[in-house]
Amino acid sequence: MNTTAYLETTAEAEAIRIHDVVKQYENGTLALSGIHLSIREGEFVSLVGPSGCGKSTLLRIMAGLDQATSGQVQLQAGSAANKEQASFVFQEANLMPWRTVLANVALPLEINGVPSEERKARAMASLEKVGLAGYANSYPRQLSGGMKMRVSIARALVSEPKLLFMDEPFGALDEMTRHRLHEELLSIWSQSKLTIVFVTHSVFEAVYLSGRVVAMEAHPGRIKQVVPIEEAYPRTNAFMTSPVFGEKVRLITNTLS
Amino acid sequence: MNTTAYLETTAEAEAIRIHDVVKQYENGTLALSGIHLSIREGEFVSLVGPSGCGKSTLLRIMAGLDQATSGQVQLQAGSAANKEQASFVFQEANLMPWRTVLANVALPLEINGVPSEERKARAMASLEKVGLAGYANSYPRQLSGGMKMRVSIARALVSEPKLLFMDEPFGALDEMTRHRLHEELLSIWSQSKLTIVFVTHSVFEAVYLSGRVVAMEAHPGRIKQVVPIEEAYPRTNAFMTSPVFGEKVRLITNTLS
Amino acid sequence: SNGGSSTAFSPDKPAKVIQQMSWFAQPEMGGHFAALSGDIYKNAGLDVTIQQGGPQISNVQLVASGKVDFAMSQADEVILARQEGIPVVAVYADLQTNPQNLIFHKGSDINKIEDLNGHNVYVATGFPYWQYLAYKYKLNNVKIQAYNGSLAGFVADKNAVQQGYATNEPFVLKSQNVDVDWFLNADLGYNPYGNVVITTEKMIKEKPEVIKAYLKATTEGWDYYYKHGDEVNKVINSYNKDYALDHLAYAQGVAKDFVFGGDAASHGTGYMSEERWTTLLGQMKEAGLVTKDLKIDQFYTNEFLPEK
Amino acid sequence: MMQANGQATTTSVNMMAKDGVPPIGGSTKKHRQLVYKTATPVVFILFLLAIWQLGVRLLNTPKYLLPAPSDIWRAALKGFPDLLQAAGNTFAAALLGFLLSVLLGTAVALLMMASKWIRWGIQPYAVVLQTIPVVAIAPLVVIWLGPGMNSIVFISLIVAIFPIISNTNLGLSSTDRNLVQLMRMYKSGTWTTVWKLRFPYALPYMLGGMKISSGMAVIGAIIGEFVAGIGGGKGGLGMAITSAAVQMQTSFLFACTIAASLLGMAFYLSVAAISHFTLRHWHESAIGSDKD
Amino acid sequence: MMQANGQATTTSVNMMAKDGVPPIGGSTKKHRQLVYKTATPVVFILFLLAIWQLGVRLLNTPKYLLPAPSDIWRAALKGFPDLLQAAGNTFAAALLGFLLSVLLGTAVALLMMASKWIRWGIQPYAVVLQTIPVVAIAPLVVIWLGPGMNSIVFISLIVAIFPIISNTNLGLSSTDRNLVQLMRMYKSGTWTTVWKLRFPYALPYMLGGMKISSGMAVIGAIIGEFVAGIGGGKGGLGMAITSAAVQMQTSFLFACTIAASLLGMAFYLSVAAISHFTLRHWHESAIGSDKD
Numbered sequence A, B: 001m002n003t004t005a006y007l008e009t010t011a012e013a014e015a016i017r018i019h020d021v022v023k024q025y026e027n028g029t030l031a032l033s034g035i036h037l038s039i040r041e042g043e044f045v046s047l048v049g050p051s052g053c054g055k056s057t058l059l060r061i062m063a064g065l066d067q068a069t070s071g072q073v074q075l076q077a078g079s080a081a082n083k084e085q086a087s088f089v090f091q092e093a094n095l096m097p098w099r100t101v102l103a104n105v106a107l108p109l110e111i112n113g114v115p116s117e118e119r120k121a122r123a124m125a126s127l128e129k130v131g132l133a134g135y136a137n138s139y140p141r142q143l144s145g146g147m148k149m150r151v152s153i154a155r156a157l158v159s160e161p162k163l164l165f166m167d168e169p170f171g172a173l174d175e176m177t178r179h180r181l182h183e184e185l186l187s188i189w190s191q192s193k194l195t196i197v198f199v200t201h202s203v204f205e206a207v208y209l210s211g212r213v214v215a216m217e218a219h220p221g222r223i224k225q226v227v228p229i230e231e232a233y234p235r236t237n238a239f240m241t242s243p244v245f246g247e248k249v250r251l252i253t254n255t256l257s
Numbered sequence C: 001s002n003g004g005s006s007t008a009f010s011p012d013k014p015a016k017v018i019q020q021m022s023w024f025a026q027p028e029m030g031g032h033f034a035a036l037s038g039d040i041y042k043n044a045g046l047d048v049t050i051q052q053g054g055p056q057i058s059n060v061q062l063v064a065s066g067k068v069d070f071a072m073s074q075a076d077e078v079i080l081a082r083q084e085g086i087p088v089v090a091v092y093a094d095l096q097t098n099p100q101n102l103i104f105h106k107g108s109d110i111n112k113i114e115d116l117n118g119h120n121v122y123v124a125t126g127f128p129y130w131q132y133l134a135y136k137y138k139l140n141n142v143k144i145q146a147y148n149g150s151l152a153g154f155v156a157d158k159n160a161v162q163q164g165y166a167t168n169e170p171f172v173l174k175s176q177n178v179d180v181d182w183f184l185n186a187d188l189g190y191n192p193y194g195n196v197v198i199t200t201e202k203m204i205k206e207k208p209e210v211i212k213a214y215l216k217a218t219t220e221g222w223d224y225y226y227k228h229g230d231e232v233n234k235v236i237n238s239y240n241k242d243y244a245l246d247h248l249a250y251a252q253g254v255a256k257d258f259v260f261g262g263d264a265a266s267h268g269t270g271y272m273s274e275e276r277w278t279t280l281l282g283q284m285k286e287a288g289l290v291t292k293d294l295k296i297d298q299f300y301t302n303e304f305l306p307e308k
Numbered sequence D, E: 001m002m003q004a005n006g007q008a009t010t011t012s013v014n015m016m017a018k019d020g021v022p023p024i025g026g027s028t029k030k031h032r033q034l035v036y037k038t039a040t041p042v043v044f045i046l047f048l049l050a051i052w053q054l055g056v057r058l059l060n061t062p063k064y065l066l067p068a069p070s071d072i073w074r075a076a077l078k079g080f081p082d083l084l085q086a087a088g089n090t091f092a093a094a095l096l097g098f099l100l101s102v103l104l105g106t107a108v109a110l111l112m113m114a115s116k117w118i119r120w121g122i123q124p125y126a127v128v129l130q131t132i133p134v135v136a137i138a139p140l141v142v143i144w145l146g147p148g149m150n151s152i153v154f155i156s157l158i159v160a161i162f163p164i165i166s167n168t169n170l171g172l173s174s175t176d177r178n179l180v181q182l183m184r185m186y187k188s189g190t191w192t193t194v195w196k197l198r199f200p201y202a203l204p205y206m207l208g209g210m211k212i213s214s215g216m217a218v219i220g221a222i223i224g225e226f227v228a229g230i231g232g233g234k235g236g237l238g239m240a241i242t243s244a245a246v247q248m249q250t251s252f253l254f255a256c257t258i259a260a261s262l263l264g265m266a267f268y269l270s271v272a273a274i275s276h277f278t279l280r281h282w283h284e285s286a287i288g289s290d291k292d
Ligand SMILES: Nc1ncnc2c1ncn2[C@@H]1O[C@H](COP(=O)(O)OP(=O)(O)OP(=O)(O)O)[C@@H](O)[C@H]1O
Pocket: A025, A026, A027, A029, A030, A031, A049, A050, A051, A052, A053, A054, A055, A056, A057, A058, A091, A201, B141, B142, B143, B144, B145, B146, B147, B172, B174
């Protein structure tokens, strides 16, 4: 049951609006408190913060996977107002052990009733993007940790969502692979006017990828500062070595500590 | 059944010797091929390499959790030749969902028959090291991803092992927490003449922590280069900004690509 | 189960005796319950325990294994047991006439036993009487159906035939307003002694005095039962609550002739004649129930019966 | 955006409002759910009984075939003390049989886990326990254990043990491979691994097996009375059922049958409660906020 | 380090050498294990039979109490055609009963998953199915379905269905919460979630339930024959067993009993094989290299 209220399409380019959200778990843990956030359509927003500060919780609430204890969550799922257009990459890979890699990736298409041939082709294409085309017929248990996460990413991308929630998707990847996927993700994002909410613990990654970085603090989870990264896309390696980059990273790192 | 041959104690300060190890999984994947490696007692060795190159596989074989298809693995478990003195941090947290955080951390002590009081005290101390003393009575499902990994680390440390295998232990942690745990780990390591084999996908981390970095390549998993980091311990933040550090990082990064 | 020497028992130092019944408590076993409730066993120096039976209890094996001293069985069962080499002997026949019958609805087209052909017949699987009757009266077109204790199927099917006991089912059916008629198996020519008390050859050899005392008391019990019917029926009812008192009285009435009629009238209650055992053996051989060569004197003995 | 900013609905309030209950808090919701959860089966059974009663009356089904609930109720009231005593006796035998089957079944499954020779040797034969027609072995059982309670408990045990063995086995062998390796890492002995890891891991499966066995223990006790008699003791529901059948007291027969079912249900619900209580902290099947 | 470098032992060779078999490769090991796995139960049963035979002979246990295996063998040979026919009839009824119980049981469990009202309404009563003493409802069954096959299959179904419902339920409700949320994310409907997620997730549990039911279907068919069977050529093992019991043909009785058990075992092993085949790619209980 998805209790998040979807909004009717309007001219306003707001994709998600969080108003005074509080989340308290049954055992009393106050995971989020007084969260206000508004995300525009087509934006790439990152959430950073210490372990346990409520990043995953906030992401899940945005995606309607969890309910806020109080507060308002409003979602506008893509310009086509098509509810099928959201995807989620969980912090854990969350694959179905009885499905092959290909079948796992094809799952969202299967649910949406895409015909078998097209499904396979698109799943295969998505697997290629994460560099795992050769493992299409393997089972999840035969993959390494990083490979599982990549399958999970391929699954999220395959349905060409308009709204993508990603919870530390690249945390288990080496820098090479990670960088390749950064480029892949940015290219998909820029091509399809996708809205991305991205959780990461790497400030570098957050600054490199996003238009805005939301720095959170813990106990209770709160937004400490929202840092805009004005640098234009496409971003190059030059950005990463630029003073602006270093400055933003330092600013956010200082905010966090 | 642990099939790794343990060696009798000798004066030689060699903790692990890997000779021509090959690992082929049942489905035909050649995960490791021709691996030679010797690790001295008290050494801090890191394994880095692209996702799926066989780091976890090699670590498991060293620890006797998996069997090599061919080749020789020789282990000397600490100077006391005490077989109880090895610990493993898995790539996934691997907690027992029915145990509280405290009971999970106390597990190794419980197995070794440490009395209840001492067990609790030591588990609590270990939890404090990873910053989770406040969650002793929570259940794993009530923790965030990074918190679970930290519990898993606390569990590995609680038995004061002489030999510690860690598979991307800090991958799910934000930089602050990660840095705190780096210091914690290094201090434990230097105090107790512990041998650590450490898998990471962060070259920075590898260079900062280890005495030697083993760079691996994939298809099949092989050792490409072993890079010694001569910098003396204790290492400071100054090391991280030193030219030597940058040089080592660059050297390894280049090796990997 | 009963310790001490066979001769040394008295009311002060009674011999322990266990009697296993063939079914839950019924008037057809009334003599035993009467001897128990009228303290006849006790005065004879016997400490008797009566164990009720049930649908699927193997009495013969129980007595053969020595778990009980006496069990209640049927004469044809004794022959089958001997054929299987089980050393049990009938020492007493509670019923001269076997009350087994075949019941059918009044008004169905059954007039003689051969008419059963073409009908559904509820028979308990494996019972010897049916094999004999089927052979004897060429009941080849009968649809045999397992009888599991419930009369519902019979009542629902006006053409069905139901195995029963003359003492029980007719009364039960009548109380449900079902009009029935029946053939008594005994009248059809198959009349094994009913509710025979069996024991083992070992017991006969080792404790003849106990057997003697037990049977004497049982005979007195039967007399007592028909003198104090109400009292004993209350005892029976306390064992088997579903057997109502009026029903018990009815069954007791029907059973009277079964117990005291026939040879019992002249030779005393419990008596068994060689002639009838011979006839039975012959019938069972004819029907293919007995294939071995068996001796009559293995089956029974009257030697422990009280003098008449 | 259509929804005005000022509108102070919260997501959780929305939830509540939909069901027409004021948003007092989570505990109300839980409480209401409990009421529903209890009321639904009651309503369901009342509905069934009503249909039964009506059907029997309308179709004029003869009482000896299918008595109406009201007939059964009357018969039960009339024979209540007997019914209660019979049910009590069966309860005692079934409870013992069930407890023994849990103990023995778990022990057998653990042994099978601990030694592959035992596992290979007896795995195919454990199933035999439940496929043996009890009638066939009843004489042996009665001869060994005597007619009555002992035999009845034993037969109840025989009938109820296999689901425990089978499910416990499944649970023990489903244990997460990584946790097994963790235990191995700490040089945990076979038994320690079984106790500290495999056993708790298998608990949900075991409890599932116990749910199945609980009803079977009751039916086992009743079958036990059929085949092993009641000895010198007072009979239980098995005797009452047979006797009522022979006497064509169909209403009382149904009363006994329903008593047997209620007994089975009581066993089942107790196990289910224990299961919920044991697993509530960690197992999906007991947390279940997603499904209830 | 004591072990010389030149010594070319490998860890796997060490393994092999310990068991005294040359290190030809993994497949030999697997093959050998299969041999052990098959040989162990055979050796075990032969051992048991030998003890039985010897025990009976030494203790001079009379045949009518406990026949020796050789007696049973002789009786089986003598009555072989009857035995075969009886077993065939029972097999047919049990197979049908089993298949129906799998279909219906799964369907009921799925319904219970799909609607909480159904779940709350019937959960407590499903257990009643297996606690109803069959004798009580047999007349109704026979009147509705007629004596013989139909009724027997129905009774087999009644007896075997609960473990399927119960275990399937357990499996369906144990499904990983994160995967459920994943499906929700993709706006998967209730049924799609059930088919694509909960059902496969529950498969190991279901197959576990089927393992339990397989034997129960056989015993259910036999009980069915007790209460609803018809005589003559169509009688199954239930008839044969009752008849042998009444006529005190203990050896043949045991032969029939063993035939029933073999039938149950055949069912069980088939389900176990299907289970292994279905789960071999992914479920711990079927991968199991850690335990075999
Ligand atoms: N199901 C739950 N029940 C109770 N408390 C929970 C639950 N899930 C999370 N929490 C608590 O909520 C807080 C926030 O958790 P969350 O998973 O959102 O953190 P996070 O920012 O994603 O951390 P990480 O970077 O480690 O993944 C933590 O303190 C955690 O213990």
